[in-house]
Amino acid sequence: MISLLRHPATIVWLILAGVTVFSWWLGTDHGSGAPLQAHVNITTGVILLSLVKVRLILFHFMEVREAPWQLKRVCDAWIVVVGLVLIGLYRFATPGN
Amino acid sequence: MTAPAVVSEAPKTSNGHIPGETGIWVFVLGDMTVFAMLFAGFVFYRAEQLGLYLESQAALNQTFGAINTLLLLSSSWFVVMGTDAARRDARALAQRLFAAAFLCGAGFGLVKFFEYREKVLQGLTPVANEFYSFYYMLTGLHLLHVLIGMIVLGFVFLRARAGIRTASDRMFLEGSATYWHMVDLLWIVLFPLLYLMK
Incomplete structure:
Protein backbone atom coordinates (compact mmCIF):
# COMPACT_ATOMS: atom_id res chain seq x y z
CA MET A 1 0.00 0.00 0.00
CA ILE A 2 2.80 2.40 0.93
CA SER A 3 4.53 1.69 -2.38
CA LEU A 4 1.32 2.59 -4.21
CA LEU A 5 1.13 5.95 -2.47
CA ARG A 6 4.80 6.66 -3.16
CA HIS A 7 4.37 6.03 -6.89
CA PRO A 8 5.04 9.14 -9.07
CA ALA A 9 1.54 8.71 -10.59
CA THR A 10 0.08 9.45 -7.15
CA ILE A 11 1.68 12.89 -7.15
CA VAL A 12 0.38 13.48 -10.68
CA TRP A 13 -3.11 12.41 -9.53
CA LEU A 14 -2.92 14.84 -6.58
CA ILE A 15 -1.97 17.71 -8.91
CA LEU A 16 -4.76 16.79 -11.37
CA ALA A 17 -7.38 16.56 -8.62
CA GLY A 18 -6.17 19.83 -7.07
CA VAL A 19 -6.31 21.68 -10.39
CA THR A 20 -9.80 20.24 -11.02
CA VAL A 21 -11.12 21.57 -7.73
CA PHE A 22 -9.43 24.94 -8.35
CA SER A 23 -10.92 25.22 -11.89
CA TRP A 24 -14.33 24.24 -10.55
CA TRP A 25 -14.10 27.01 -7.95
CA LEU A 26 -12.84 29.49 -10.56
CA GLY A 27 -15.56 28.58 -13.02
CA THR A 28 -18.48 28.62 -10.59
CA ASP A 29 -18.22 30.74 -7.46
CA HIS A 30 -15.52 33.17 -8.31
CA GLY A 31 -16.19 36.38 -10.15
CA SER A 32 -19.98 36.37 -10.13
CA GLY A 33 -20.90 39.96 -10.82
CA ALA A 34 -17.35 40.69 -11.95
CA PRO A 35 -16.84 42.66 -15.16
CA LEU A 36 -16.99 40.72 -18.43
CA GLN A 37 -13.25 41.04 -19.03
CA ALA A 38 -12.61 39.18 -15.77
CA HIS A 39 -14.84 36.30 -16.96
CA VAL A 40 -12.96 36.19 -20.26
CA ASN A 41 -9.61 35.96 -18.49
CA ILE A 42 -10.88 33.38 -16.00
CA THR A 43 -12.30 31.20 -18.80
CA THR A 44 -9.03 31.50 -20.75
CA GLY A 45 -7.20 30.40 -17.60
CA VAL A 46 -9.58 27.46 -17.08
CA ILE A 47 -9.00 26.26 -20.69
CA LEU A 48 -5.21 26.60 -20.26
CA LEU A 49 -5.35 24.64 -16.99
CA SER A 50 -7.32 21.87 -18.70
CA LEU A 51 -4.59 21.63 -21.35
CA VAL A 52 -1.93 21.39 -18.62
CA LYS A 53 -3.96 18.47 -17.22
CA VAL A 54 -4.13 16.90 -20.69
CA ARG A 55 -0.34 17.05 -20.95
CA LEU A 56 0.10 15.48 -17.51
CA ILE A 57 -2.27 12.63 -18.49
CA LEU A 58 -0.53 12.09 -21.84
CA PHE A 59 3.03 12.17 -20.54
CA HIS A 60 2.61 10.52 -17.12
CA PHE A 61 -0.45 8.26 -17.29
CA MET A 62 -0.25 7.35 -20.99
CA GLU A 63 3.56 6.99 -20.71
CA VAL A 64 4.34 9.35 -23.59
CA ARG A 65 7.35 10.59 -21.59
CA GLU A 66 9.01 7.25 -22.36
CA ALA A 67 7.86 7.19 -25.98
CA PRO A 68 9.89 8.07 -29.11
CA TRP A 69 10.29 11.80 -29.66
CA GLN A 70 7.94 11.72 -32.65
CA LEU A 71 5.00 10.71 -30.46
CA LYS A 72 5.93 13.32 -27.86
CA ARG A 73 5.93 16.07 -30.45
CA VAL A 74 2.63 14.91 -32.05
CA CYS A 75 1.00 15.03 -28.59
CA ASP A 76 2.47 18.47 -27.89
CA ALA A 77 1.28 19.66 -31.31
CA TRP A 78 -2.27 18.44 -30.54
CA ILE A 79 -2.25 20.41 -27.27
CA VAL A 80 -0.89 23.60 -28.89
CA VAL A 81 -3.29 23.48 -31.88
CA VAL A 82 -6.34 22.70 -29.72
CA GLY A 83 -5.34 25.48 -27.30
CA LEU A 84 -4.89 28.03 -30.09
CA VAL A 85 -8.17 27.08 -31.80
CA LEU A 86 -10.31 27.00 -28.64
CA ILE A 87 -8.87 30.13 -27.05
CA GLY A 88 -8.75 31.89 -30.44
CA LEU A 89 -12.41 31.16 -31.17
CA TYR A 90 -13.39 32.02 -27.62
CA ARG A 91 -11.54 35.34 -27.42
CA PHE A 92 -11.88 36.62 -30.98
CA ALA A 93 -15.07 35.11 -32.41
CA THR A 94 -17.24 35.70 -29.34
CA PRO A 95 -18.93 39.12 -29.41
CA GLY A 96 -18.02 41.34 -26.49
CA ASN A 97 -14.83 39.44 -25.64
CA MET B 1 20.60 -14.53 -31.64
CA THR B 2 17.84 -13.27 -29.44
CA ALA B 3 17.80 -13.01 -25.69
CA PRO B 4 14.87 -14.69 -23.93
CA ALA B 5 12.11 -12.15 -23.92
CA VAL B 6 10.99 -10.75 -20.61
CA VAL B 7 7.49 -10.06 -21.86
CA SER B 8 6.23 -8.34 -18.73
CA GLU B 9 8.67 -5.54 -19.40
CA ALA B 10 8.20 -3.26 -22.33
CA PRO B 11 10.88 -3.52 -25.00
CA LYS B 12 12.90 -0.36 -24.90
CA THR B 13 15.03 1.06 -27.64
CA SER B 14 17.26 4.09 -27.38
CA ASN B 15 14.37 5.99 -28.94
CA GLY B 16 11.83 4.98 -26.30
CA HIS B 17 8.82 2.71 -26.05
CA ILE B 18 5.36 3.15 -27.59
CA PRO B 19 2.78 1.94 -25.03
CA GLY B 20 0.60 -0.74 -26.65
CA GLU B 21 1.28 -0.58 -30.36
CA THR B 22 1.41 2.11 -33.01
CA GLY B 23 -2.12 1.26 -34.18
CA ILE B 24 -3.75 2.16 -30.87
CA TRP B 25 -2.03 5.55 -31.01
CA VAL B 26 -3.30 6.22 -34.54
CA PHE B 27 -6.80 5.45 -33.25
CA VAL B 28 -6.41 7.46 -30.02
CA LEU B 29 -4.94 10.55 -31.71
CA GLY B 30 -7.59 10.32 -34.47
CA ASP B 31 -10.39 10.09 -31.90
CA MET B 32 -8.88 13.00 -29.94
CA THR B 33 -8.81 15.08 -33.12
CA VAL B 34 -12.45 14.29 -33.98
CA PHE B 35 -13.43 15.40 -30.47
CA ALA B 36 -11.25 18.52 -30.82
CA MET B 37 -13.18 19.48 -33.96
CA LEU B 38 -16.48 19.02 -32.12
CA PHE B 39 -15.12 21.18 -29.26
CA ALA B 40 -14.13 23.88 -31.76
CA GLY B 41 -17.62 23.65 -33.32
CA PHE B 42 -19.16 24.17 -29.89
CA VAL B 43 -17.08 27.30 -29.16
CA PHE B 44 -17.78 28.65 -32.67
CA TYR B 45 -21.59 28.23 -32.52
CA ARG B 46 -21.61 29.43 -28.90
CA ALA B 47 -20.28 32.78 -30.14
CA GLU B 48 -23.35 33.22 -32.37
CA GLN B 49 -25.89 32.76 -29.56
CA LEU B 50 -23.89 33.67 -26.49
CA GLY B 51 -26.90 34.62 -24.33
CA LEU B 52 -28.70 31.35 -25.00
CA TYR B 53 -25.59 29.28 -24.26
CA LEU B 54 -24.85 31.12 -20.99
CA GLU B 55 -28.45 30.86 -19.84
CA SER B 56 -28.61 27.13 -20.70
CA GLN B 57 -25.25 26.45 -19.05
CA ALA B 58 -26.49 28.07 -15.83
CA ALA B 59 -29.01 25.20 -15.50
CA LEU B 60 -26.23 22.58 -15.58
CA ASN B 61 -25.12 21.02 -12.33
CA GLN B 62 -21.38 21.80 -12.07
CA THR B 63 -21.08 19.53 -9.04
CA PHE B 64 -22.06 16.45 -11.11
CA GLY B 65 -19.45 17.47 -13.70
CA ALA B 66 -16.70 18.00 -11.13
CA ILE B 67 -17.45 14.72 -9.29
CA ASN B 68 -17.26 12.90 -12.62
CA LEU B 103 -16.11 0.80 -10.40
CA CYS B 104 -15.05 4.45 -10.87
CA GLY B 105 -16.21 4.15 -14.50
CA ALA B 106 -19.52 2.72 -13.30
CA GLY B 107 -19.79 5.61 -10.81
CA PHE B 108 -19.29 8.04 -13.69
CA GLY B 109 -22.13 6.34 -15.60
CA LEU B 110 -24.39 6.48 -12.55
CA VAL B 111 -23.76 10.21 -11.98
CA LYS B 112 -24.44 10.79 -15.69
CA PHE B 113 -27.71 8.87 -15.41
CA PHE B 114 -28.90 11.09 -12.53
CA GLU B 115 -27.72 14.18 -14.37
CA TYR B 116 -29.61 13.28 -17.58
CA ARG B 117 -32.66 12.34 -15.53
CA GLU B 118 -32.63 15.73 -13.77
CA LYS B 119 -32.32 17.55 -17.10
CA VAL B 120 -35.02 15.54 -18.90
CA LEU B 121 -37.44 16.03 -15.98
CA GLN B 122 -36.85 19.79 -16.35
CA GLY B 123 -37.79 19.49 -20.02
CA LEU B 124 -34.18 20.03 -21.09
CA THR B 125 -33.95 17.38 -23.81
CA PRO B 126 -31.59 17.30 -26.81
CA VAL B 127 -34.16 19.29 -28.83
CA ALA B 128 -34.60 22.01 -26.16
CA ASN B 129 -32.07 24.29 -27.87
CA GLU B 130 -28.70 24.31 -29.62
CA PHE B 131 -26.72 24.26 -26.36
CA TYR B 132 -28.52 21.12 -25.22
CA SER B 133 -28.04 19.50 -28.64
CA PHE B 134 -24.29 19.98 -28.13
CA TYR B 135 -24.52 18.94 -24.48
CA TYR B 136 -26.21 15.60 -25.21
CA MET B 137 -24.14 14.94 -28.35
CA LEU B 138 -20.78 15.59 -26.66
CA THR B 139 -21.54 13.95 -23.31
CA GLY B 140 -23.41 11.06 -25.01
CA LEU B 141 -20.53 10.34 -27.39
CA HIS B 142 -18.15 10.53 -24.46
CA LEU B 143 -20.36 8.23 -22.36
CA LEU B 144 -20.28 5.69 -25.21
CA HIS B 145 -16.47 5.80 -24.94
CA VAL B 146 -16.75 5.24 -21.17
CA LEU B 147 -19.01 2.20 -21.68
CA ILE B 148 -16.67 0.70 -24.31
CA GLY B 149 -13.76 1.42 -21.94
CA MET B 150 -15.54 -0.43 -19.12
CA ILE B 151 -15.99 -3.50 -21.34
CA VAL B 152 -12.26 -3.29 -22.19
CA LEU B 153 -11.41 -2.93 -18.47
CA GLY B 154 -13.51 -6.04 -17.80
CA PHE B 155 -11.28 -8.00 -20.18
CA VAL B 156 -8.15 -6.42 -18.65
CA PHE B 157 -9.39 -7.60 -15.23
CA LEU B 158 -9.98 -11.15 -16.46
CA ARG B 159 -6.65 -11.38 -18.29
CA ALA B 160 -4.75 -9.92 -15.29
CA ARG B 161 -5.42 -13.18 -13.45
CA ALA B 162 -3.14 -15.12 -15.79
CA GLY B 163 -0.49 -12.40 -15.80
CA ILE B 164 1.57 -11.07 -18.68
CA ARG B 165 2.96 -14.10 -20.50
CA THR B 166 3.28 -13.00 -24.08
CA ALA B 167 4.04 -9.81 -25.99
CA SER B 168 0.40 -9.77 -27.05
CA ASP B 169 -0.69 -9.80 -23.36
CA ARG B 170 1.51 -6.78 -22.77
CA MET B 171 0.22 -4.93 -25.84
CA PHE B 172 -3.40 -5.64 -24.86
CA LEU B 173 -2.81 -4.29 -21.35
CA GLU B 174 -0.94 -1.16 -22.47
CA GLY B 175 -3.32 -0.48 -25.36
CA SER B 176 -6.36 -0.81 -23.08
CA ALA B 177 -4.77 1.47 -20.47
CA THR B 178 -3.97 4.04 -23.18
CA TYR B 179 -7.60 3.97 -24.38
CA TRP B 180 -8.97 4.40 -20.85
CA HIS B 181 -6.69 7.38 -20.16
CA MET B 182 -7.89 8.97 -23.41
CA VAL B 183 -11.48 8.72 -22.13
CA ASP B 184 -10.31 10.62 -19.03
CA LEU B 185 -8.38 13.14 -21.15
CA LEU B 186 -11.42 13.94 -23.35
CA TRP B 187 -13.58 14.62 -20.31
CA ILE B 188 -10.87 16.95 -18.94
CA VAL B 189 -11.41 19.25 -21.96
CA LEU B 190 -15.16 18.66 -22.24
CA PHE B 191 -15.93 19.58 -18.63
CA PRO B 192 -14.66 23.20 -18.67
CA LEU B 193 -16.13 23.90 -22.12
CA LEU B 194 -19.65 22.75 -21.30
CA TYR B 195 -19.84 23.47 -17.58
CA LEU B 196 -17.44 26.31 -16.75
CA MET B 197 -16.91 28.53 -19.82
CA LYS B 198 -18.33 31.98 -19.15
Missing part, protein backbone atom coordinates in the same frame (compact mmCIF):
# COMPACT_ATOMS: atom_id res chain seq x y z
CA THR B 69 -13.90 14.54 -13.36
CA LEU B 70 -12.55 13.29 -10.03
CA LEU B 71 -13.99 9.79 -10.67
CA LEU B 72 -12.29 9.53 -14.07
CA LEU B 73 -8.99 10.91 -12.72
CA SER B 74 -9.12 8.32 -9.94
CA SER B 75 -9.96 5.51 -12.34
CA SER B 76 -6.94 6.52 -14.43
CA TRP B 77 -4.75 6.39 -11.33
CA PHE B 78 -6.05 2.87 -10.57
CA VAL B 79 -5.23 1.83 -14.15
CA VAL B 80 -1.67 3.22 -13.88
CA MET B 81 -1.19 1.34 -10.60
CA GLY B 82 -2.82 -1.81 -12.00
CA THR B 83 -0.54 -1.74 -15.05
CA ASP B 84 2.44 -1.27 -12.77
CA ALA B 85 1.32 -4.20 -10.56
CA ALA B 86 0.72 -6.43 -13.61
CA ARG B 87 4.23 -5.65 -14.89
CA ARG B 88 5.63 -6.69 -11.49
CA ASP B 89 3.51 -9.86 -11.74
CA ALA B 90 1.52 -8.85 -8.64
CA ARG B 91 -1.58 -10.36 -10.22
CA ALA B 92 -4.03 -10.25 -7.31
CA LEU B 93 -3.19 -6.60 -6.63
CA ALA B 94 -3.48 -5.79 -10.34
CA GLN B 95 -6.95 -7.35 -10.42
CA ARG B 96 -8.10 -5.35 -7.39
CA LEU B 97 -6.83 -2.12 -8.95
CA PHE B 98 -8.51 -2.81 -12.31
CA ALA B 99 -11.75 -3.64 -10.47
CA ALA B 100 -11.51 -0.29 -8.66
CA ALA B 101 -10.94 1.50 -11.99
CA PHE B 102 -14.02 -0.26 -13.41
